[in-house]
Amino acid sequence: MRVYPDQLIRHLDKPKQCYLVFGNDPYLVDTAKQQILGFAKQQGFEERVQLEQETGFSWDELIQEWQSMSLFASRRIIELSLPQAKPGAEGSKVLQALMQSPNPDLILIVHGPKLAQEQTKSKWFKCLDSQGIYLPCATPEGQQFQRWLDARIQHFKLTIDTDAKALLNSLYEGNLLAADQALQLLCLLNPSSSINSQQLSQYFEDQSRFSVFQLTDALLLNQQDKAMHILRQLQAEGTAVAILFWSLLKEISLLFELKVATAQGDAQSNLWQKHRIWDKRKSLYQAALLRLEHNHIETMLAFASTLELKLKQQGIEDWIGISHLCLLFDPNAHSHLAHIEAD
Known part of the structure; x- marks a missing residue:
């Protein structure tokens, strides 16, 4: 049964045999797991066994845990991590077999990354879903x-x-x-x-932790000296590049949408409402839209995409690349920097 994370609490009335927690939003995944674990503890499921399908993992471990008696409590939770969201042929058979031997003193929590649509149609998934709750944890x-x-x-x-x-x-x-x-x-x-x-x-x-928003405000107003000062401060304070990059990409993407809509003749008043831009920030976006051309913003998006791949796929926190991206909020910088690619 599919249940969205914000509705989970309503369905924690009696323990299910299985809970499927899959998605790429770490906050939703962790919150859902904690709610399930908290509810299970209230129901007397005291012992927690954690397994992970990694190199060398044997599905016999899961079978043994399913069949063995607890040494410490009468009711147990088995938490199974599927890092690739694919149990494979052997795992699929094991999971289906376990569901054919229901055990009211066990709860199985299976979690992993976002499932593709075809995965939700697989035999193992349908079998587990029929015995429990599926929580798709996608960022709203x-x-x-x-x-x-x-x-x-x-x-x-x-x-x-x-x-x-x-x-x-x-x-x-x-x-x-x-x-x-x-x-x-x-x-x-x-x-x-x-x-x-x-x-x-x-x-x-x-709050110094929110100075990332001061950075984006300075960039929208093209206050480059102030922006570079804030950026150096953020780096010195150990600010996570992922958070900083997320804020920059969000602003650039929004500028692109506003620029396209304005070119198509959409009224700015409608755009403010659509994108929930509050009154005191309207002047910031108006200044940036007047200053930057469509091709400028496209260049920024392309450069940001390269930085995103380096960060997500290689774990590289490219502060020089971030500085480069910030400078591109100034249209005068494009003639000197736009040709440079993030290595």
């Missing part, structure tokens, strides 16, 4: 992210006005962990009264 976007954010705001019992929500949306869409951490911070700073966009902006400015 657009209105789905807004609904997720609203639910988390309600969870923390925060009162946040419309502009402040738009700011949170703009800053954190695509990064659930950072969004949740920001809301936890707001619980400490302002737990009872209403929070507006001005207060929210002030909180960010007071």
Whole structure:
């Protein structure tokens, strides 16, 4: 049975034989697993066995755990990690066989990366799905992210006005962990009264961890000296390149969408609303759109894609490449830098 992560709590009424947690959003995967483990513990599943399908792994280990009695508790959790989301022919047979021998004193949690559509049609998946719950943990976007954010705001019992929500949306869409951490911070700073966009902006400015947003603001306004100073500070403070790059790519992608829509004659007022750009940030985007041509932004996107591949596939944190990308927010830099590729 397919259940989305934000609905899981409603389905934790009685233990299922199997829970399938697959997806590429680490926050959703971890949150779903913790909710399942917490519920299982309440139901008396005290012992937890962790297995991983890696080199040298034998499916006999899973069979033995399924059939053996616990030394410490009457009910156990077996957590099986499939790093490639593919159990293979042998694993598929084993998983199907186990489901034919149900055990009310065991819970099987299988987790791994996002499943392709054809994988959800495989025999092993259908068999496990029929005995439990499948949780696809894909990062919510657009209105789905807004609904997720609203639910988390309600969870923390925060009162946040419309502009402040738009700011949170703009800053954190695509990064659930950072969004949740920001809301936890707001619980400490302002737990009872209403929070507006001005207060929210002030909180960010007071926290060095949010200076990445000061960087993007400086770049949108083409304040290159300030931007390079902030970038050096971020590097010295050990800021994760992944977080920094995510923010830059988000802004460049948004500029591209705004530029295309404006060229097609879309009214800016509609664009602000569509992309949830709050009032105080409109001037930043207007300045960048007037300054940068369509081909400038395309060049920036292409360069960013190369940096993304280096980061995700090779684990290379290219600070020089990040600096190069920041400089390209200045149209004058394109005649000197646009031909340079990220090695």
